[in-house]
Amino acid sequence: MQRVYNFSAGPSMLPVPVLEKAANEMLNYEGSGMSVMEMSHRSKVYDGIITSVQQKLREVMGIPDNYKVLFMQGGASSQFAMVPLNLMKTGKADYVVTGQFSGKAAEEAKKFGEVNLAASSKDKTFSYIPAQEELKLNPDADYVHICFNNTIFGTKWNYIPDTGDVPLVADMSSCILSEPFDVSRFGVIYAGAQKNMAPAGLTVVIVREDLLGNAAPNTPTMFNWKTMADNDSMYNTPPCYCIYVLGLVLDWIKEQGGLEAMKKINTNKAQLLYSFLEQSKLFKTPVRPDCRSLMNATFVTGNEELDALFCKETAAAGFVNLKGHRSVGGMRASIYNAMPTEGVEKLVEFMKAFEEAHA
Numbered sequence: 001m002q003r004v005y006n007f008s009a010g011p012s013m014l015p016v017p018v019l020e021k022a023a024n025e026m027l028n029y030e031g032s033g034m035s036v037m038e039m040s041h042r043s044k045v046y047d048g049i050i051t052s053v054q055q056k057l058r059e060v061m062g063i064p065d066n067y068k069v070l071f072m073q074g075g076a077s078s079q080f081a082m083v084p085l086n087l088m089k090t091g092k093a094d095y096v097v098t099g100q101f102s103g104k105a106a107e108e109a110k111k112f113g114e115v116n117l118a119a120s121s122k123d124k125t126f127s128y129i130p131a132q133e134e135l136k137l138n139p140d141a142d143y144v145h146i147c148f149n150n151t152i153f154g155t156k157w158n159y160i161p162d163t164g165d166v167p168l169v170a171d172m173s174s175c176i177l178s179e180p181f182d183v184s185r186f187g188v189i190y191a192g193a194q195k196n197m198a199p200a201g202l203t204v205v206i207v208r209e210d211l212l213g214n215a216a217p218n219t220p221t222m223f224n225w226k227t228m229a230d231n232d233s234m235y236n237t238p239p240c241y242c243i244y245v246l247g248l249v250l251d252w253i254k255e256q257g258g259l260e261a262m263k264k265i266n267t268n269k270a271q272l273l274y275s276f277l278e279q280s281k282l283f284k285t286p287v288r289p290d291c292r293s294l295m296n297a298t299f300v301t302g303n304e305e306l307d308a309l310f311c312k313e314t315a316a317a318g319f320v321n322l323k324g325h326r327s328v329g330g331m332r333a334s335i336y337n338a339m340p341t342e343g344v345e346k347l348v349e350f351m352k353a354f355e356e357a358h359a
């Protein structure tokens, strides 16, 4: 059966060579006589896998030595609670709300302390990212939380905010590995893996060492980042198979030329779509040009029936999951690392034809 161009926001496409390698190794991983799925996480073979995956992630992202990499579960959504549990010392934190996930993160943090809304882009339905001058930061906050790429609204921070001595915490679920980031500018980066890294079930947390050890005393053991750091993410059974697939994805990224090369490819793909949208007489994107996401492009026709027809016709033609998030409607093309340039080119061709038929 023919594979489709899958524009899902997550779980999303994985590179075909990764799926092929995983398939080839499914029954017998490197002569071990078993699948990685069947392996003890305490075995020597698995120890080799998890150690090398962490090493590869450090290398690909340029993670400095004074940062720990944690392989956790519970999704990015569990980090909405773990961030305040692990970082609130005085009980005050700044949140910038630029969409649904950052809003949920702020709401969750209110259970643990005082949340200062440092800025919000709700006034314009989250179609932009506030500028540095607009951030009302509290110098005494324990941390500042942002969502770097807003998966639902299709916006991205085009700068890393300066938060002085206050650690910056970023939800990077939908942009991690899409381009290089200066990790040293962040105190904590976390991401659910199912967008750009691996299958669902793994959450990656990258945390600066000096921020560990401040968890509230009643923090559940499993929610304390220090437990994970002290036990090399092996306090309990980690999401073994997802970590293994992340390793295959990192090998694939290295073959593409690393994150600089991914950025070029991703910028080109996004540009194909946005430049079409800019001149289209039917489709338009609500996002301010300087805040457009490289990973999730949102657009509408302005007519809900036409939007629905577009989603139906694209799906029939092999472009699936283009329907926008249920909370906002319209369309969204998620074009993560694994979406080939050809998929975007063909989608744009389809959109042109649809426009001619309906404009």
Ligand SMILES: *Cc1c(COP(=O)(O)O)cnc(C)c1O
Residues within 6 Å of the ligand: 010, 074, 075, 076, 077, 078, 101, 147, 149, 150, 151, 171, 172, 173, 174, 192, 193, 195
């Ligand atoms: C998908 C996503 C989430 C939610 O991730 P889960 O792993 O499902 O909890 C949170 N934040 C962002 C930016 C996302 O894209």
